[in-house]
Amino acid sequence: MAIITLTTDFGLKDHFVGAIKGTIYSELKDAKIVDISHSISPFNIQECAYILKNSYYAFPKGSIHIVGVDAEPTVENPHIAVYVDGHYFIAANNGVVSLITAEINPEKVFEIKLPDVLHGAFPVLDVFVKVACHLARGGKLEVVGKPFDDLKILKEFSPRVSNNGNTLTGSVIYIDNYGNVITNIQKGLFEAYRKGRKFEINARNKRLTEIYDSYSDIINFNLDKSRRKGPGDLLALFNSSDYIELAIYKSNLQTVGGASTLLGLDYRDTIIINFE
Known part of the structure; x- marks a missing residue:
């Protein structure tokens, strides 16, 4: 069944x-x-x-x-x-x-x-x-x-490409149980416009210049623990569904807060990526 x-x-x-x-x-x-x-x-x-x-x-x-x-x-x-x-x-x-x-x-x-x-x-x-x-x-x-031939199509949440392909403007489409912020910018679209260039992700007053493939990639294990990034630090990554996600490493939304509360981001808020 x-x-x-x-x-x-x-x-x-x-x-x-x-x-x-x-x-x-x-x-x-x-x-x-x-x-x-x-x-x-x-x-x-x-x-x-x-x-x-x-x-x-x-x-x-x-x-x-x-x-x-x-x-x-x-x-x-x-x-x-x-x-x-x-x-x-x-x-x-x-x-x-x-x-x-x-x-x-x-x-x-x-x-x-x-x-x-x-x-x-x-x-x-x-x-x-x-x-x-x-x-x-x-x-x-x-x-x-x-x-039925009138299936409603929604497209208003698609990322916008501007500035001759040098800027991607996305939106927050989901906030998960950890307070991680998921945008509507997928890896394929990002790479298509990046073309190997440097980039900067702008989220409120935060700037990020690197996107990881997993949360723990933020940690450089070659550095002494006192000099490493780790719990409480902001990162961007391609999540398991290949969307760009902003997260606070090992944070708790119910106590100290997550990326959504600490960055002041909510559903439909804007994320901008500029390519150099």
Whole structure:
């Protein structure tokens, strides 16, 4: 049976996640449910897309991903079921699917039209769960709705190139559990414009001229411990998803703070890279 994943902004205090899982198990006693995250910032499509984009591909082909962020349907954002890259995504047409699979064209997109469904305040339970269970049983998308050709495309978060290719302007798209700041500038884009040149990353009043491949690369073990960089120092690196990330080495967001609080950076704030 296909895996059903859950990604929502519901948190864990309320009954929502429990009700979703209980309903799935009531329909499919052998269901395989995986929580990706229930801590997405409320209605934050970009954050949701970042987490799903960097996790869905690790699941087997045929997995079904319920996206419970900004899920209430409207005339402009109907419910959709999308088959892309061997995976199913069930979401509102709010742009999240286009951000998750930006480089891949969907094979099938259907507007969900279930008979005898009351559209209330809990559409993830009322609609998405029914579609997910249908697909998990081996059902076809054609049964749950009609072909849809108006998939919403979001592109406003792409980095900007200016100054004849000498400047990249990116934005903060995610702040992780450690307070690390993830930008929307990926390694491929950075290297394409860098062309071997020196560079400077400008984040608030901080300047960085080196990007590491891992957090501990900031430490020069050839130096005496008293002269090394280490815990509490700022660094930039290409994270595991190949995005430029700013971090405070071995910092704790809950105590002394992380890169986001210590640099004063928040979602959508600007990061500028200048090439020499």
